[in-house]
Amino acid sequence: MDSNLAAIVDEALAAADGAANLGDLSALSARYLGKKSALAAAKKALGQLEPAERKAAGQAINEARERIEAAFAARKTLLASAERAVQLEGERLDLTEIYGEVRRGHYHLVTQARDRLEDVFVGMGFRVAEGPEVETAWYNFEALNIPDWHPARGSFDTIFVNLGEPEEVMLRSHTSPVQIRTMENEEPPIYIVAPGRTFRTDAADATHLPAFNQIEGLVVDRGITMGDLAGTIDEFVHAFFGGDVQSRLRPSYFPFTEPSAEFDISRADGSWLELGGCGMVHPNVLRNCGIDPDVWQGFAFGFGIDRLAVMRYELDDIRELVNNDVRFLEQF
Amino acid sequence: MKVLLSWLREFAPDIVGDPVELGETLSALGLAVEEMTITGEGLDGIVVGKVLDLRPHPDADKIQLVDVDRGDGEALQVCCGAFNMAVGDLIPFATIGTIMPNGMEIAQRKMRGQMSNGMCCSAEEIGLGADAEGIMILEGVGDDQLGAPITEALGIETDVLWDLEVNANRPDAMSVAGVARDLAAGLGIPFAFPEFPFTEGGGPAAESVKTVSEAAKVELLDASLCGRFLARVLRNVTVGTSPQWMQNRLTAAGMRPINSVVDISNYVMLELGQPNHTYDLAKVPNGHLRVRRATEGETITTLDDIERTLTAADGVIANGDDLAVGIAGVMGGASTEISETTTEVLLELAWWDPPSISRTVRRLNLPSEASVRYRRGVDWGVNMERAAARFVQLLQAGSVESGGATTDVGMIDERGTTPDRSPLRVRPAKVNGLLGTELSADAMADHLASIGFVITPAGDDLDVVIPTWRWDTETETDVAEEVARMYGYENIIKTVPKGTDAGALSxxxxxxxxxxxxxxxxxxxxxxxxxxxxxxxxxxxxxxxxxxxxxxxxxxxxxxxxxxxxxxxxxxxxxxxxxxxxxxxxxxxxxxxxxxxxxxxxxxxxxxxxxxxxxxxxxxxxxxxxxxxxxxxxxxxxxxxxxxxxxxxxxxxxxxxxxxxxxxxxxxxxxxxxxxxxxxxxxxxxxxxxxxxxGPHGRRRYRRISKYPSSDIDLAFVIADDIAAANAEATIRKAAGDLLVRLDLFDSYRGTGVPDDARSLAYRLRFQAADRTLTDDEVATVRQSVIDTMAKKHGAALR
CATH class of the missing domain: 3.30.930.10 (Bira Bifunctional Protein; Domain 2)
Incomplete structure (x- = not known):
C-alpha cells in the first residue's frame, strides 16, 4: 500500500472515531467512501497503471475500503446504541403514578346468590322458570288452595294494587304463582326452580324489606314421594352449603302442600336453622292446573334468597341490599 | 300458643324429662317451639311482707317511706316509688341480698338521705304479671303467711313455659289439652281428660231447682252458620277476683286476669280450646236467643262500645226482639255484657262455620283469641259438653265462700250443619306411595289411633273416622300427613327423584x-x-x-x-x-x-x-x-x-x-x-x-378473509348540522357497496372554511375485493359514486 493510501485510511479512521453523532458519521462516510472520495479517485486511476501493478494496487484499495467501512460500521453501532440509550432514558415513566380509578364493576349480592342457586339446581336437572310480579288472586292464592276466607291469606300480608276488583290484583306475596303458571302451560314431568322478587307489607327495618327475593322449586312426575323431597333438599343443601351440612324436615302447614314441612339446616354449633318451607303438592293444586293427582305426584319447596346473602356476609342490615350505596356494592 | 308443663301434666301426668328435649319432641310433631322459659325461678329471698307504716320522704316527692315487717316483727324502712299500698297490706318483699329475676341485686342503700332496706315488688318485677304500675297487693294471702317465701304463699312452682307456633291446620293444638294429646302420643304415654265434677240443679245455696228450658230458649235459624249451640244457665254468681293460681296461669298464657267470670271463660278456652261467651241473663229477655245471619246494614254496639255495621254474610246472635246482641264468634254486644252486679249468667258454647267467621273477622279487622280458634274450626263433639262442665265446676269451686254458684238442670243443645265424619277409606299403599315409606296398615292404624282417630280395618285398607277436633282434616292426603307426623318426618328415608331431563338455563x-x-x-x-x-x-x-x-x-x-x-x-x-x-x-x-x-x-x-x-x-x-x-x-x-x-x-x-x-x-x-x-x-x-x-340476535356468518390487498381513501364532507352522522354513514355504505369493508369516522371539524350550521366529517374508507386486487380505476369509480351520492342526498360537499 502506498503511503498516500495509508494516509487516507488513517485520516478516515480518525474521522470516524471523531464523529459525534450519527448525522456527522453519515456525512463523513460519504466523504471517505462516496463517489467523490479519494478512494473512489484512486480506484478510477487504476486504469492508468500497468496491468502488472494494477492487481496489487486494486487489492490495496479494496483493503483500505474494507478497513474504513469496518471502522464506520463499528462507530455507527456505538453511536446508535448511545443515542437509543438517551432516547429511552427520555421516555422513562413511573408506572406507579396512576390517575383515576380503573375497576371492574360488581354484581349485586342478590344476583350472586341467585346465580349460584340457579347453577346448583340446573346441575340437579332443574330448569329456571320466571313469572310476573303483579299477579291475580287466582295465581297468588286460589289455585294454590287458599280460598278467600282462609286464615292463611291474612298471614301473607299482601300488597294489593288498584286494578280490577278490590283484592283481585296484587304484588305476588310468594314465588308460588310460577308453579301454577308452569303447570298450566306444561305437561309433566316438571322440574323447575323459580327465583324472583316477592312483596309483603313488612316495613323496612334491619331484618325486613317489603320487596325481597325468594326461590321456589317444583317437581311433578310419576311416583314422586316425600322421601324424594327430603333427598332433594339434602342434595341441594350439600351442594350449596357444603357436604358437612345436614338437613331435616319438620311438620308444618301450607295450604298448597300436604304433607307440609319446614326444612332446617344444621349449624356448626349443632343447632338447627330454619331455611324454608316445603311439602308434597296438594292434590287440589294439581287438579286446579288440570293435572291428575292419581297419575302424578310432586313436591315443592321455597326459601329466601336475600337471607342467604345476609348470612353469607353477616350483613347487619338487610336494607343495604336495596340502598345501592356504591361503597357497599363495590365490596363484593 | 303458650303452654305450661304443669298444665299439660293435668292431661298426661307422665310427661317428664329435660324441657329442651320435650321441646324438640313438640317441634318434631309440628308444634315448633318459638321460645322456652323456666318460670317461678329466681324468687329466692322474696317473702310476704306487711306494710306497717307509710310516710312521706322528707326530701323527695316521687318516693315515699314504707315500714315493712318481713316476718320478724321488726319495722324495716324502705324507700318506694309506688303509692298504691295501704297500712296492713301484704306485699312481695325482696330482702337484702336477693337477686331479682332481672339480675339486679337488692342491697342496702341510701335514697336522698334515707336508708332503704329492701324492695317492695310489682307483679312485673317478679314475673307474676304484666302490672308494673304499682306494688303487687297479695289478695287472698293471710297474715299467717307473713314472712313465708312468696313461692310458698302463692303456690308458685318451677314450671316450663313453651311458646308454640301452631299452624292453621291444627285447631286441636290451640288448647292445652290438645297439645298434651299430641305430646303424649309422641312420647308414647297415656293421655286422658280428668273428670270435671259439678253439681247440677242445686249447689250449696240452691233455693229452687229449675231446668234450663224454663230459663232460656235458643232458636238456630241458619244451620250453615252454626253447627252446634250449647247453653247453660248459671245462678248465684258473684263476680269477684279469681284465685291466684288461675291468675298465674292466665298471665303465663299471655292473658290478663279481669274478674272471676271472664277469667274462667278464658281459662276454659285455653285449656280445652272451646271459646265461650257469657251473657248477663237479666239483660236477655226470657233468655231468648236467635242465631241467624245479619241483615245488610244491621248495626250492633260491641263490647268495646263501638257501633259496627254488618253485612248479610255475618252471623249474629239476636235477642227475642230480634235485636243483635253479639256478632257470632267475633265479639259480644255491649247490651248483655256481664258486670260486677251480674248474678245470673247465660253461658254459650258454639261451633261456628269457619269461613263465615273468617270473612267477618277480616272485614271488621277484629281478631281475638276466640275468633282465631273459630276460624280454624273448634271441636263440635263431646268436648263442648266437657268445656261447659269445666266452666260450671270452676265457677262453683271459686264461689264456695259466697254460697256457691248453681246451674239449672240440663243444657240447651241445638244443632246445625257440622262436617261429615262418616268413615273415610284410606289406602295404605297410596299413603306409602306418597310418603316413600313401607309402613304396614297396622302401624298406620296405631299412629292414627294415638291421636284419637278411630280405625276399622277394611281388607287391605283402613276405614278412618277423623275426630271432631280436626276440622281441617278431610282427605286421604290429610290422613297421610298425620301418619307421617306420628311416624316422624326424620324417619322417612331420603331418596332422589329419577328425572331424566337435563337442567338448563333458557x-x-x-x-x-x-x-x-x-x-x-x-x-x-x-x-x-x-x-x-x-x-x-x-x-x-x-x-x-x-x-x-x-x-x-x-x-x-x-x-x-x-x-x-x-x-x-x-x-x-x-x-x-x-x-x-x-x-x-x-x-x-x-x-x-x-x-x-x-x-x-x-x-x-x-x-x-x-x-x-x-x-x-x-x-x-x-x-x-x-x-x-x-x-x-x-x-x-x-x-x-x-x-x-x-x-x-x-x-x-x-x-x-x-x-x-x-x-x-x-x-x-x-x-x-x-x-x-x-x-x-x-x-x-x-x-x-x-x-x-x-328478538333476533347473535346470527353470525363466516366470510373468508380476502387474500388480496386493500386500498384506503379519506373523504371529508361538509355536512349540515341537521343531518345525523348516522344518516351520512348509512348513505356512504350504501353508495360504496360491497367493496367497502371498513368505514371509520376519524374527525369532526367546525371552524374556518366550514359554514356555521355545518361541520366537516372525515371518513376513512377501506376497499377490498374477495377475488381480485382492485385497480385504481375501480377505486376511483366507487369514490366518485360516494361523493356524488353524498352531494345529491345530503347536499354534502367534499372539503
Whole structure:
C-alpha cells in the first residue's frame, strides 16, 4: 500500500472515531467512501497503471475500503446504541403514578346468590322458570288452595294494587304463582326452580324489606314421594352449603302442600336453622292446573334468597341490599 | 300458643324429662317451639311482707317511706316509688341480698338521705304479671303467711313455659289439652281428660231447682252458620277476683286476669280450646236467643262500645226482639255484657262455620283469641259438653265462700250443619306411595289411633273416622300427613327423584347473564332498588304519569309502581352523591309495569335494562350500547335522534333495533336530574331487555378473509348540522357497496372554511375485493359514486 493510501485510511479512521453523532458519521462516510472520495479517485486511476501493478494496487484499495467501512460500521453501532440509550432514558415513566380509578364493576349480592342457586339446581336437572310480579288472586292464592276466607291469606300480608276488583290484583306475596303458571302451560314431568322478587307489607327495618327475593322449586312426575323431597333438599343443601351440612324436615302447614314441612339446616354449633318451607303438592293444586293427582305426584319447596346473602356476609342490615350505596356494592 | 308443663301434666301426668328435649319432641310433631322459659325461678329471698307504716320522704316527692315487717316483727324502712299500698297490706318483699329475676341485686342503700332496706315488688318485677304500675297487693294471702317465701304463699312452682307456633291446620293444638294429646302420643304415654265434677240443679245455696228450658230458649235459624249451640244457665254468681293460681296461669298464657267470670271463660278456652261467651241473663229477655245471619246494614254496639255495621254474610246472635246482641264468634254486644252486679249468667258454647267467621273477622279487622280458634274450626263433639262442665265446676269451686254458684238442670243443645265424619277409606299403599315409606296398615292404624282417630280395618285398607277436633282434616292426603307426623318426618328415608331431563338455563337467561357480565366488565355496579315510587316521581322524571298504584302501601313515598327505571336510578345516584360519591357507573335489570293493555287485567310487565353513568356525557352511554350491540350481534341498531321523555332535549335518541323501538339513549334532562337532586351530567341507556334478547340476535356468518390487498381513501364532507352522522354513514355504505369493508369516522371539524350550521366529517374508507386486487380505476369509480351520492342526498360537499 502506498503511503498516500495509508494516509487516507488513517485520516478516515480518525474521522470516524471523531464523529459525534450519527448525522456527522453519515456525512463523513460519504466523504471517505462516496463517489467523490479519494478512494473512489484512486480506484478510477487504476486504469492508468500497468496491468502488472494494477492487481496489487486494486487489492490495496479494496483493503483500505474494507478497513474504513469496518471502522464506520463499528462507530455507527456505538453511536446508535448511545443515542437509543438517551432516547429511552427520555421516555422513562413511573408506572406507579396512576390517575383515576380503573375497576371492574360488581354484581349485586342478590344476583350472586341467585346465580349460584340457579347453577346448583340446573346441575340437579332443574330448569329456571320466571313469572310476573303483579299477579291475580287466582295465581297468588286460589289455585294454590287458599280460598278467600282462609286464615292463611291474612298471614301473607299482601300488597294489593288498584286494578280490577278490590283484592283481585296484587304484588305476588310468594314465588308460588310460577308453579301454577308452569303447570298450566306444561305437561309433566316438571322440574323447575323459580327465583324472583316477592312483596309483603313488612316495613323496612334491619331484618325486613317489603320487596325481597325468594326461590321456589317444583317437581311433578310419576311416583314422586316425600322421601324424594327430603333427598332433594339434602342434595341441594350439600351442594350449596357444603357436604358437612345436614338437613331435616319438620311438620308444618301450607295450604298448597300436604304433607307440609319446614326444612332446617344444621349449624356448626349443632343447632338447627330454619331455611324454608316445603311439602308434597296438594292434590287440589294439581287438579286446579288440570293435572291428575292419581297419575302424578310432586313436591315443592321455597326459601329466601336475600337471607342467604345476609348470612353469607353477616350483613347487619338487610336494607343495604336495596340502598345501592356504591361503597357497599363495590365490596363484593 | 303458650303452654305450661304443669298444665299439660293435668292431661298426661307422665310427661317428664329435660324441657329442651320435650321441646324438640313438640317441634318434631309440628308444634315448633318459638321460645322456652323456666318460670317461678329466681324468687329466692322474696317473702310476704306487711306494710306497717307509710310516710312521706322528707326530701323527695316521687318516693315515699314504707315500714315493712318481713316476718320478724321488726319495722324495716324502705324507700318506694309506688303509692298504691295501704297500712296492713301484704306485699312481695325482696330482702337484702336477693337477686331479682332481672339480675339486679337488692342491697342496702341510701335514697336522698334515707336508708332503704329492701324492695317492695310489682307483679312485673317478679314475673307474676304484666302490672308494673304499682306494688303487687297479695289478695287472698293471710297474715299467717307473713314472712313465708312468696313461692310458698302463692303456690308458685318451677314450671316450663313453651311458646308454640301452631299452624292453621291444627285447631286441636290451640288448647292445652290438645297439645298434651299430641305430646303424649309422641312420647308414647297415656293421655286422658280428668273428670270435671259439678253439681247440677242445686249447689250449696240452691233455693229452687229449675231446668234450663224454663230459663232460656235458643232458636238456630241458619244451620250453615252454626253447627252446634250449647247453653247453660248459671245462678248465684258473684263476680269477684279469681284465685291466684288461675291468675298465674292466665298471665303465663299471655292473658290478663279481669274478674272471676271472664277469667274462667278464658281459662276454659285455653285449656280445652272451646271459646265461650257469657251473657248477663237479666239483660236477655226470657233468655231468648236467635242465631241467624245479619241483615245488610244491621248495626250492633260491641263490647268495646263501638257501633259496627254488618253485612248479610255475618252471623249474629239476636235477642227475642230480634235485636243483635253479639256478632257470632267475633265479639259480644255491649247490651248483655256481664258486670260486677251480674248474678245470673247465660253461658254459650258454639261451633261456628269457619269461613263465615273468617270473612267477618277480616272485614271488621277484629281478631281475638276466640275468633282465631273459630276460624280454624273448634271441636263440635263431646268436648263442648266437657268445656261447659269445666266452666260450671270452676265457677262453683271459686264461689264456695259466697254460697256457691248453681246451674239449672240440663243444657240447651241445638244443632246445625257440622262436617261429615262418616268413615273415610284410606289406602295404605297410596299413603306409602306418597310418603316413600313401607309402613304396614297396622302401624298406620296405631299412629292414627294415638291421636284419637278411630280405625276399622277394611281388607287391605283402613276405614278412618277423623275426630271432631280436626276440622281441617278431610282427605286421604290429610290422613297421610298425620301418619307421617306420628311416624316422624326424620324417619322417612331420603331418596332422589329419577328425572331424566337435563337442567338448563333458557337462551334468554343465558343472554341476560352475559349482559351483566359485559356491563360489570365495563366498570358498572349492579343496583337493585325497590320498584316503588312516590306519587310525583314519574312526573318529576318527565314521564307520563300512568303508574299502577298500591291499595295498601306501607308508606306514601312507596305507593306507585315504576313504569321506567329512570326515577329509581336517579334516586340511587342522588343517594350516593349525598354520600360524596360524585361519579359512578350503575346498571339495573328489573321489571317495569306499564298500564294494562285494553281488555287485560294485569299490567304490561317487562324486564328492562338501565345504565346510568353519573359524571359522563351521552357518548359514554352510546359506547355501552355499541358494546351490547357487538356482544349480541344485534341486527340493524339505529340511534334515531328524538327526545324521549325525561332525557336531554338535544342529547338523546331513540334506540331502534331491527326496525322496532327498543329503548332510549343519551343524557338525562338536566331539569329532571335537578329535580332528583342529582349534580352534573348523567349518561343514560334504557332498553326493553326482554324484547331485545328475545328478538333476533347473535346470527353470525363466516366470510373468508380476502387474500388480496386493500386500498384506503379519506373523504371529508361538509355536512349540515341537521343531518345525523348516522344518516351520512348509512348513505356512504350504501353508495360504496360491497367493496367497502371498513368505514371509520376519524374527525369532526367546525371552524374556518366550514359554514356555521355545518361541520366537516372525515371518513376513512377501506376497499377490498374477495377475488381480485382492485385497480385504481375501480377505486376511483366507487369514490366518485360516494361523493356524488353524498352531494345529491345530503347536499354534502367534499372539503
Amino acid at each position: 337462551p334468554y337467561q343465558i343472554a341476560r347473564r352475559r349482559v351483566r357480565e359485559v356491563l360489570v366488565g365495563a366498570g358498572c355496579d349492579e343496583t337493585q332498588p325497590m320498584p316503588f315510587l312516590a306519587p310525583g316521581d314519574l312526573a318529576a322524571a318527565g314521564l307520563p304519569e300512568e303508574g299502577v298504584t298500591l291499595t295498601n302501601p306501607l308508606v306514601h313515598e312507596e305507593s306507585v309502581l315504576r313504569t321506567s327505571l329512570l326515577p329509581g336510578q336517579l334516586k340511587t345516584v342522588a343517594y350516593n352523591q349525598s354520600h360524596r360519591i360524585e361519579t359512578m357507573r350503575l346498571f339495573e335489570i328489573g321489571h317495569i309495569y306499564l298500564p294494562a293493555p285494553e281488555g287485560q287485567l294485569l299490567p304490561d310487565e317487562r324486564e328492562a335494562l338501565a345504565v346510568a353513568l353519573a359524571g359522563s356525557e351521552a357518548p359514554a352511554a352510546i359506547e355501552l350500547l355499541k358494546l351490547l350491540e357487538s356482544t349480541f350481534s344485534l341486527p340493524n341498531v339505529q340511534i334515531r335522534p328524538t327526545t324521549p321523555p325525561g332525557l336531554h332535549p338535544t342529547r338523546a335518541a331513540e334506540v331502534v333495533i331491527a326496525g322496532q323501538h327498543r329503548g332510549e339513549v343519551g343524557e338525562v334532562d338536566p331539569v329532571v336530574a335537578e329535580a332528583f337532586g342529582v349534580a352534573g351530567r348523567v349518561a343514560w341507556l334504557q332498553l326493553d331487555l326482554g324484547a331485545v334478547l328475545n
